[in-house]
Amino acid sequence: MGEETFHPDTRALLAYGRALAGAGAPPKKGGADQVLERLFVIERTKDGRMPIRTFGQDLVKLFGRDLREHDFARFFLAPDLAMMNALIDACATAGEPGIARITAETAGGSVLGAEILLTPLKVDHKLGNRFLGLFQSLGGEPFLDGCSIQLLRLGSLHPPAAKAPKGMRLVVVND
Secondary structure (H helix, E strand, O other): OOHHHOOHHHHHHHHHHHHHOOOOOOOOOOOOHHHHHHEEEEEEOOOOOOEEEEEOHHHHHHHOOOOOOOEHHHHOOHHHHHHHHHHHHHHHHHOOOEEEEEEEEEOOOOEEEEEEEEEEOOOOHHHOEEEEEEEEEOOOHHHHOOOOEEEEEEEEEEOOOOOOOOOOOOOOOOO
16 A cells, blocks of 8 residues: 555655655645644653653544543554554654554444554653654544544554664674
C-alpha cells in the first residue's frame, strides 16, 4: 500500500516529520497547520506506560474528555499494544514517523476508521522519550453518535524504512 492512500493531513505531517529528521525536503511554512487540534504528545516511560502530555481539542471531542496524563497504552489490547510498541521502536530507531491504521470503538460498539501517525521528538533527556502523534479520523464521526472512544484496534502498521547501521566495521581478533 502506497503513501497516497493516507489521508492528506496525515501525508502533510508525514512529510513534516521526515523533513525534521533530515530525510525529506524542508517543510513548507504552515503546511500542517490544519492538524493542530488533532495532535497529541506521548511520553514512553521505562515501565511501559505512555502518559499523554498534550491533547488537542478535536481529540477531546472524539474521546469525550481531555486525556492529558492518561496512559495511551490502555486504549489497546495486549497483542495490539505489542505491535504499537514495535512501531514506536522503529520510529525511534529511524528517527522518522510511522503510521498505524486503526479502528476506534465506543463502548456501544460504534466504530470509526482512523490513522495514527507517530514521530519522535527531539527533546531534553530530562523530559524522556516523547513522540508527537496525529489522530486523523477517516470520516464517519457522526456514526459515533456522540459516544466517546474507548478502544483502539490495529488494522495495519506502516513503519519508517529500516536503515542500515552506521559505522559498521569488521574486527578480526588473532589470539
